[in-house]
């Protein structure tokens with residue numbers, strides 16, 4: 001298996017925007033049986049890539065092909081006086097699964113957190129029905145002992 005590179009997505013790199021939109025539609029369908037409206041999603045992804053909203057997509061690339069992505073958003077922790085990175089929108093293409101692609105992205109992010117004083121840790125939430133992903137996060141050493149997630153969404 002050839003090398004997997006992790007890099008930030010940009011508006012300037014051809015294909016990044018389209019690939020992220022495509023991956024997010026596939027991820028929502030696969031994990032929550034949800035159809036995401038393309039136009040709305042495109043604007044949502046663009047806001048991040050253009051820097052209008054804060055957050056970064058990280059892409060896993062192999063032989064110049066994008067095979068996975070995740071979005072990282074900041075949460076300020078007053079208790080820690082540091083930022084917690086929230087991992088969102090994780091998607092690895094089906095043919096590249098169970099080959100360590102997400103592990104590579106995760107290690108990359110974890111290394112940044114370990115190296116930087118302004119970062120406190122990594123968090124994510126996962127659909128209760130997505131037991132596969134839950135097993136992956138457990139295997140990587142994340143724990144779900146600490147918090148329950150509550151939410152209220154307008155639509």
Ligand SMILES: CC(C)(COP(=O)(O)OP(=O)(O)OC[C@H]1O[C@@H](n2cnc3c(N)ncnc32)[C@H](O)[C@@H]1OP(=O)(O)O)[C@@H](O)C(=O)NCCC(=O)NCCS
Nearest residue numbers: 090091092097098099100101102103126132133135136139
């Ligand atoms: C969940 C997902 C991100 C995992 O990515 P991946 O690149 O296949 O994961 P990795 O190959 O890095 O596996 C990491 C560890 O989890 C294990 N693992 C991976 N898939 C697994 C599965 N389906 N069941 C049990 N364990 C699994 C691997 O064996 C590995 O452990 P090891 O290092 O001890 O061998 C990927 O399957 C995916 O994109 N799924 C669809 C979208 C999704 O569910 N996103 C998450 C939303 S929160």
